Every structure is written in C-alpha cells, then in structure tokens.
Amino acid sequence: MNPTLGAYRPLRTPMHLAPAWFKVLLLALVSVLMIFVQDMATGVAFASASLALYLSTLPPWRTALKAILWTFLFAAMAAGYQLWRGEWQLGVDIATDLLTVVFLALAVSTATPMSEMLDLLSGVLRPFRRFVPHETIGLMFSLLIRLIPEMVQILGESRQAAMARGVERSPRAILVPAATRTVGFAVDLGQALHARGIADGVVEERDEVVDSELPKSRRARRALESRKARRRAAR
Amino acid sequence: MIVFEDAAVVAPDSGVTILEPTTLTLSERHISVIGANGSGKSTLARLINGLVMPTEGTVTVEGKTTRKHGREVRRMVGFLFTDPSAQLIMPTAAEDVMLSLRRTVKGKDARMRAALEALESLGLADRADVAVSALSGGQRQLLALAGVLAVAPKIIVADEPTTLLDLKWRGHVGALLRSLPVQLIEVTHDLDSAMRAERTLVIDSGKVVFDGAPGDAVQFYRDLIFGRPEQTQRV
Known part of the structure; x- marks a missing residue:
C-alpha cells in the first residue's frame, strides 16, 4: 500500500x-x-x-x-x-x-488535510461552474485517491489467490479477477455515495447553477421550474 | 413508518423476479430480515432508501414515496453496508464524517466539531486523523456508522453489518446498533442478533414467507433450510 x-x-x-x-x-x-x-x-x-x-x-x-x-x-x-x-x-x-x-x-x-485540498479545488473551479461541476470534480479526486490503496490491496489478493492455485505466472489469472473485483468495488462505492446522499448533492449543485441563471421573466421562470420538476420526476 | 404496497422488483434485462409483490407495514423499532443468500433480502433493504426502485407498486417512508421523494427519503434513512470499505470515501476518519455533513452543516470548523462529536460518540475520537486504510474492520464499520449517524437519520437499514467482523466486533457493533434511538431494519445471517428484534421477516426466493415473532421466524427458517416438506408459506 x-x-x-x-x-x-x-x-x-x-x-x-x-x-x-x-x-x-x-x-x-x-x-x-x-x-x-x-x-x-x-x-x-x-x-x-x-x-x-x-x-x-x-x-x-x-x-x-x-x-x-x-x-x-x-x-x-x-x-x-x-x-x-x-x-x-x-x-x-x-x-x-x-x-x-x-x-x-x-x-x-x-x-x-484532504478536505482543505477539496475546498481549494472547488474554489478554484467555482468561476467555471457553468461548464465544470466543481464539487463533483473535487469528489472525483478524493475518490481517485481513495481507490489507490483499495486497488493495490485487490491486486495483492488476486496475486496471492493465483499463487495459491499455482498459476502465478499467468497475468490473466491475476488481472481478470482484479479487474472484476475493482469494478465490483466501484459499483459498491457508487451505491454507497447514493445511500449517503452525496450523489444527490451533485444533482443539487447542478440545480444551483441553473437557479443562478434563472431568466428574469415570470413565464420563463415557470417554464424552467416545470422542466426541473420533470427532471426530478424522471429521476 | 415504512410501507410496502405491492412492491416488486423485476430485473430489467432478464425479466427475472427478484422480489415478488410485497405488502408490508414496518413500524416496530427493531426488525430483522433473514434468509438464504440470493433470496432477495438486500433488494428488500435497498428498496427502503431508494437504492433500488420497485418496478411495480410503491415503497413509502414516513409518507414519502421513494420514487418521487428519493432525496428526502435518503436523508431520513441511513444505510449501512456489509463491507464498510466501499462506504468510506475520504482518506481519514474525520474527513469522511465531514463529507456526510457537507450539505447539512455550514462552515468547516462547525463540520469538524460535529464530525469529532460523531466519532467520540462511537469511541473513535482517537482515530479521527488516522487513515481509513489503517483501521481494523470493526473500526471501519463503526466509522461507516458514524458517517450515517452524523446526519441524524430516523431509520437505519443495516445490510449484514456484522458479517465481515470477528466475534468481539460483531457483539460490539450489534449492541451499538440496537441501542440507537432510531428504527433499525437489520438484514442478517446472525440468528442470535435476529432473535433480539421485535419482529422478523423470512425471505425465500424473492418472497416474504414468514412475518412474525423472532423465535418462530428463526425456527421457520431453520425448517426451511433443512428441508421440512410440511412447512408452507405462513404470512
């Protein structure tokens, strides 16, 4: 690790x-x-x-x-x-x-601390929030860093499993289970993000950007609100 | 209160029924869910906080359906996974709890204080700045719980929270979960823990086949597994 x-x-x-x-x-x-x-x-x-x-x-x-x-x-x-x-x-x-x-x-x-780095990254990207989901990118970086030790561990365990089966010389015997487990871990991580409401935060962030650009006329505002409601319902 | 109204889950690609139409009202403080691997327990648990959407029927939590009010439901329902590693996102313990608080507590200092309080309440105060990867399995599960509790959910759904833990941590985490002042839905293979609930559901082949007192439920489950042909559906 x-x-x-x-x-x-x-x-x-x-x-x-x-x-x-x-x-x-x-x-x-x-x-x-x-x-x-x-x-x-x-x-x-x-x-x-x-x-x-x-x-x-x-x-x-x-x-x-x-x-x-x-x-x-x-x-x-x-x-x-x-x-x-x-x-x-x-x-x-x-x-x-x-x-x-x-x-x-x-x-x-x-x-x-990582949280300070994320705040810094979010702050730097904030002026570009119309084009770049700044908090999502911050979260993405922390997930990337978080995944490194997990992947090292998964690779180590896959190697040990291959050794136990006597096929440690076959890269496929190591890489295929490691890749499968990594994808499984990513799926679990996605579910956990959703369960912790962090994925919801990303959606809120997008809505915040839309809110900040609300058109001035009442009719246009209503149309935008109804579009947002439809999007929520679809989710 | 959690209400299932004819809630069913069918796999979209294969058309396989994962959970048959289920109608339940879960109002007891501690409900355990038992069943064999692949019986549909986790799907039932994931329906409660909208991680899985019913393909038919509805699931309502405190009057809010998971389909329409997913975000509100997830704020009310905390979810604890079997493998805490997938649930922990940030590199250190305090930072991970702070991530849960990002939407609810404004200000970094306030978030740090709240995170430390959450960690202290579970006896993890001295682990606040320790890397998540350096924590033991039991400590990781406690940290995942701290992240869930930090946002004060009304309900906790725990999907086999003690399966990967040793005997000491199993007892500790189990006792802690039962002592929380929230409604607890516990999916478990630990029949001793299931017996401590007020009500137990037995799931088999995507169907709730028993719903009642824990003692009777565990007996029913044992008979089901060890093949007593005279046993029939008892819901």
Whole structure:
C-alpha cells in the first residue's frame, strides 16, 4: 500500500499552518522551476531543501523512511539509465528534479488535510461552474485517491489467490479477477455515495447553477421550474 | 413508518423476479430480515432508501414515496453496508464524517466539531486523523456508522453489518446498533442478533414467507433450510 496516503496528522508546524493555496502554488512553481534548473549544485540544493521541508512536517518516521527510500530508489534508477547512456549530468538533473518534486509533494500532502485540498479545488473551479461541476470534480479526486490503496490491496489478493492455485505466472489469472473485483468495488462505492446522499448533492449543485441563471421573466421562470420538476420526476 | 404496497422488483434485462409483490407495514423499532443468500433480502433493504426502485407498486417512508421523494427519503434513512470499505470515501476518519455533513452543516470548523462529536460518540475520537486504510474492520464499520449517524437519520437499514467482523466486533457493533434511538431494519445471517428484534421477516426466493415473532421466524427458517416438506408459506 502507498505509505503516504492518509498520512496527514494535525500538527502545528509551519507547513501545517500555511494555507493550502500557498502550498499548492509553491509546489506548482517549484515543479515548473525545476524544468529550467540545469545546474547540478542548484538541483541538489533544491532537493535537500524539499527533503528538509518534508521532514519539518514531522511525518511518522516509518512512513517517512519508506517514502524517502522509494523515492531515492526511483531517482537512482532514472539517473542510472542516463549514466548507462553516458549522460551523467542529465542523470543527476533528472534525479534531483524527481527528488525535489516528490519530497515537496509529500510535504504538502502530509501537512494538508484532504478536505482543505477539496475546498481549494472547488474554489478554484467555482468561476467555471457553468461548464465544470466543481464539487463533483473535487469528489472525483478524493475518490481517485481513495481507490489507490483499495486497488493495490485487490491486486495483492488476486496475486496471492493465483499463487495459491499455482498459476502465478499467468497475468490473466491475476488481472481478470482484479479487474472484476475493482469494478465490483466501484459499483459498491457508487451505491454507497447514493445511500449517503452525496450523489444527490451533485444533482443539487447542478440545480444551483441553473437557479443562478434563472431568466428574469415570470413565464420563463415557470417554464424552467416545470422542466426541473420533470427532471426530478424522471429521476 | 415504512410501507410496502405491492412492491416488486423485476430485473430489467432478464425479466427475472427478484422480489415478488410485497405488502408490508414496518413500524416496530427493531426488525430483522433473514434468509438464504440470493433470496432477495438486500433488494428488500435497498428498496427502503431508494437504492433500488420497485418496478411495480410503491415503497413509502414516513409518507414519502421513494420514487418521487428519493432525496428526502435518503436523508431520513441511513444505510449501512456489509463491507464498510466501499462506504468510506475520504482518506481519514474525520474527513469522511465531514463529507456526510457537507450539505447539512455550514462552515468547516462547525463540520469538524460535529464530525469529532460523531466519532467520540462511537469511541473513535482517537482515530479521527488516522487513515481509513489503517483501521481494523470493526473500526471501519463503526466509522461507516458514524458517517450515517452524523446526519441524524430516523431509520437505519443495516445490510449484514456484522458479517465481515470477528466475534468481539460483531457483539460490539450489534449492541451499538440496537441501542440507537432510531428504527433499525437489520438484514442478517446472525440468528442470535435476529432473535433480539421485535419482529422478523423470512425471505425465500424473492418472497416474504414468514412475518412474525423472532423465535418462530428463526425456527421457520431453520425448517426451511433443512428441508421440512410440511412447512408452507405462513404470512
């Protein structure tokens, strides 16, 4: 399972106290900046600063250690490939870019509750509510994050089941049950959203948008209301 | 009060009858529903909060039909699933309860307070910031219940809420559900729990074949399963 999912802890470090928009903006700016940074010393400085920032959020040490080791492993693999091609400078550049961005992302996710991120996303998308269902997209993101550990678990269990049957070398024996179970989980999740009235909220949100654009004339308003009533009845 | 009037469910594609026309009035505080796998118990339960719509007849909750007033009915009827994992959407416990409160409690701080109160009432206060994926099965079911109770439903429909739990958690969750000041419709394979209800329905092949006192219902169910030919429909 991804060790960093749900790693948020309510602390009072500077990163925790900073507003979510600032943290996301910082992440976006540094990510873009890293594309242009070619100098090795600057890259290493950025990576070290990001790691220090991540550690300043006081993540659980076991989680932090796992996350750091995995990130270094991936960075080493990326750098190793470039080294093998004889482009060691590019390798170091890629590795420091990766380390900087991942450590900064870890710092942001460890110090920001998901609800704040969703509020931020909803707020950013709110001006575009005529075209984009902003709350739905926020919910979609949280569902996406929620699904990752579930899918990892489903894949692990499918692999174990295949091993138990002695067919662990067959990708089909792992992927087919995993896909079926994932779809089943998604169906259950959909039902749960409906049961908790969260899917109703999405519909309300659409109606709110329609309400804000109600035409001025009484006749046109009545026509729109009756259209909404018909839509509700159809639901 | 929940009223089924000739409510039937037929699968739209295959035409298979999942629940035969059923007429019932459920007014007791604790009603249990028992029956074999695939007998139609879950369909009956899902009809109550509009997760499944009757293809014939109506289901009315507190005077509101599920077809016309689905949203209002779902606000009155909380639903607890067998697998709580599918019911939990946000990464941490407090955030998940806050999601339930998104439509009813305005302001992030107020939502957080209400969520913490809901968690505290079920003994989960110290788990508020723990990742959902790190909770035990019993704690997840309690968290799902906290999410349901946070919006103060009048009725709780629990679809085999203790099936995946160990003996300790089964007893704890079962006792907690029975102690709630709401009407409880409990679909269960746990005959001891079914016996604690005021009224029990036995479902077999999409039909309510027994409706009465829990002791008699459980005896009827045992006879049905172990094949006493003299047993006939007793509704």
